[in-house]
Amino acid sequence: xxxxxxxxxxxxxxxxxxxxxxxxxxxxxxxxxxxxxxxxxxxxxxxxxxxxxxxxxxxxxxxxxxxxxxxxxxxxxxxxxxxxxxxxxxxxxxxxxxxxxxxxxxxxxxxxxxxxxxxxxxxxxxxxxxxxxxxxxxxxxxxxxxxxxxxxxxxxx
Numbered sequence: 230x231x232x233x234x235x236x237x238x239x240x241x242x243x244x245x246x247x248x249x250x251x252x253x254x255x256x257x258x259x260x261x262x263x264x265x266x267x268x269x270x271x272x273x274x275x276x277x278x279x280x281x282x283x284x285x286x287x288x289x290x291x292x293x294x295x296x297x298x299x300x301x302x303x304x305x306x307x308x309x310x311x312x313x314x315x316x317x318x319x320x321x322x323x324x325x326x327x328x329x330x331x332x333x334x335x336x337x338x339x340x341x342x343x344x345x346x347x348x349x350x351x352x353x354x355x356x357x358x359x360x361x362x363x364x365x366x367x368x369x370x371x372x373x374x375x376x377x378x379x380x381x382x383x384x385x386x
């Protein structure tokens with residue numbers, strides 16, 4: 230092998246190693262901040278549960294949640310759909326172990342726009358969604374790994 234060919238190979242290898250040292254920290258940073266930034270954007274920019282169509286898609290649900298929630302269930306266009314989805318999520322017997330330190334929830338901020346009152350079938354319900362986001366590698370949108378609902382009937386007097 231000629232001297233110049235060896236030199237070229239060394240140059241290519243050193244460039245690849247340098248790129249690796251740049252790409253790994255950037256990817257790690259993006260992975261860590263994805264879920265937190267998404268939850269923060271949701272809390273700051275979403276004005277209520279009826280706007281969740283812009284923030285939550287079926288593809289974001291974890292495979293475990295997809296067993297309980299069907300694609301048609303994620304419809305936030307009417308009070309009826311929201312109350313029925315809340316009842317369905319509330320009835321799910323599923324708890325995600327949130328031991329991962331990179332998981333963020335919509336309820337972890339002081340202000341949660343996903344807490345509202347809805348009138349449905351001559352009853353008033355207080356509904357609060359708490360959605361848990363976990364970062365996905367090489368994705369802008371995180372995965373939804375848990376979804377809790379606090380739902381109760383409020384007396385109308």
